[in-house]
Amino acid sequence: MGRHANGRxxxxxxxxxxxxxxxxxxxxxxxxxxxxxxxxxxxxxxxxTPCINGTVTLPIQAIDSPQLAELIAGYEDSDPVVRDYCVEPQLVSSGVDAALTLASGPRDVTRAALEAVDRTPASDTWPIVFNTAIGVAHTNDVEVSGADWTELADRGVVIPAGKNVYARAVAASALTSGDIDRGVDLLRADRTLTVDDAVADGSPLLAVTEDSTPDGYTFYAPDDLAVSTVAIPLTATDRVSEEQTRAAADFARYVSAQVEQAEPDGPQRQLLSTADIISERFASVPEESKGSIDDGTDTLVLLDTSTNMDALIDGHRIASEVALLLDPLMLSVGRAGGRVALWNYSSPLSPGVTRPWRENVTFLDDTAGVSATKAVKGFGTGGDPMTRTSVLAALGAVSQRSTDTGQAVRFVIITSGTADTMDDRAFRDGLTAGGSGQIIPQVVHVGTGPLDPVLAEWATSNGGTAVTADMTVASIADTLQDAFGVARP
Known part of the structure; x- marks a missing residue:
């Protein structure tokens, strides 16, 4: 039978x-x-991000320069990662806070500077970061082509102060054909002469690094003489972590791969060895002051010895340079018949100590400044600048001395800034209350931090001065000389 449709x-x-x-x-x-x-x-x-642990800063103690900035920029562009930390370089002024420091000059001097702030190199391998050429800057009307260092020396080359004291020592070694005594004398003769001063004086020939050639002068290099700046990774401390020291080692490896690590040839090596000795003698032996203080004014020196004073200047710590410059000035006070008192200060560092200042030499001392010059050479650095508290304490001693003698007393305050918590009003009130007698306040501000505005206002409104020195030895020398009232010869 057929199938019938069902309509679906x-x-x-x-x-x-x-x-x-x-x-x-x-x-x-x-x-x-x-x-x-x-x-x-x-x-x-x-x-x-590969930075699972985040970012670690790499604190580098160094003076900023185009060469260093270029090297750090290249390192950052390489996206450095150490143990899952992204590395971020950062310049710092104090060796206490650094995981890596840059230095030039004799290794012994560098190690001594590190030991002074309780720091230790993590390795004996210090790669060259960059080389700075040393030569002579000359005016366009002076012909120097083909002249060697000996010929240039006979034409009256001066060695103005600059940012690298070792470079000056190398120039002195070259100009004296390696005569150590003459080299030290050359550095001392031009110690307070800046490049700007030399230009203003019309000096036609200046021994300088290539990067400090002044406008209107042309740089000439008698040979390939140069100063090497090296990178020194440091060991960890309670302020510098292990991660930061690993970052420092990584940066040192990067530097080794990026910068040619060439050694100087025989003659240059001999000149550099002599420069080592010249720079050491120049740094360690105080020069005699040729000035005098007319009235033999009693003087109290209040010296900041905080970690801020570890900032580098001319290749050395500010603290070391200030100590060297204070020596002849304090002796000048003594030779003119004045008494010298010396206090130093920072935040308390020893258990049980609550006050930040130390009375090292009082006005009772009658050694004509000799005790003060000995004491200042033995200061270490550490802690924070508790300036306001210390100034008020020392002001009391200055006021008392003026009252006892009926004479003016000079109050020289060498400071890197203020870290204590005393507010402006309390500090002003303390200065007003403590400033009795005849006081000559002289504030010399050094380092990279800001000058205490209340301290500066008090000094200038009471017949004194408050001056921030440039980051050069020459500027600090001039500022201290003015503060002590030393007449130039």
């Missing part, structure tokens, strides 16, 4: 085929999901 669509899929199609759809969906998830994962891995 009869195009139904079989049960098996339906199940098969569903399975295929599921499999395709799973494949698409897995592929998309994998791409997302790869994308996330590609964009994820």
């Amino acid at each position: 669509n009869n195009w139904r899929l079989s049960r098996e085929l339906t199940i098969g199609l569903i399975a295929i759809v599921v499999i395709v969906s799973v494949i698409l999901w897995w592929t998309t998830a994998r791409e997302d994962t790869n994308r996330n891995h590609a964009t994820a």
Whole structure:
């Protein structure tokens, strides 16, 4: 019999085929999901930071320069990562806070400077960071082509003060053909002469580094004489972490790979060895003051010995340079008949000590400044500059001395800034209350921090001065000389 139509669509899929199609759809969906998830994962891995532990700063003690800035920029562009920390270089002024320091000059001098702030090199390998060419800057009307150092010396080359005292020693060694005594004399003769001063004086020939050639002068290098600046990774302390010291070692490795580590040839090595001795003698032996203090005014010197005084200047710590410069000035006070008192200050560093100042030499001392010159050479550095508290304490001693003698007393304050918490009003009130008698306040601000505005206002409004010295030995020398009232010869 034939089949009769029932009026319904009869195009139904079989049960098996339906199940098969569903399975295929599921499999395709799973494949698409897995592929998309994998791409997302790869994308996330590609964009994820390698700094799982975050960022670690690399504190570098150095004077900023174009060469250093270029090197640090290259290091940062290499995306340095040490133990899952991204490394971020940062310049600091104090060796106490540094994981790496830059230095030039004799190794013994560098090690001594580090020991003075209780720091130790982490390695004996100190890679060269950059080389600074040393030569003669000359005016355009002076012909120097072909002249060697000996010939230039006969033409009156001066060695003005600059940012690198060792470079000056190298120039002195070259100009004297390695004569140590004459080299030291050359450095002493021009110690307070800046490049600007020499230009103003019309000096036609200046021994300088290439990067300090003044406008209007042309740099001439008699040979390839140069000073190397090296990078010194330091060991960890309670202020410098192990992660930071690892970052310092990584930076040193980068420097070794990027900068040619060439050694000087025989003749240059001999000149540099002599320069080592010249710079050491120049730094260690105080020069005699040629000036005099007309009235022999009693003077109290209040000296900041905080870690701020570890900032580098002319390749040495500010603290060392200030101590050297104070020596002849204090002796000048004594020779003119004045008494010298010496106090130093920082935040208390020893258990049980609560006050930040130390009365090292009082006005009772009658050694004509000799005791003060001995004491200042023995100061270490540490802590923060508790300036306001210390100034008020020393002001009391100055006022008492003026009252006892009926004479004016000079109050020389050498400070790197203020870290104590005394507010402005309390400090002003203390200065007003303690400033009895005839006081000549002289504030000499050194370092890179700001000058205390209340201290400066008090000094200038009471017939004294408040001067911020430039970061050069010459500027600090001039500022201290003015503060002591030493007449130039």
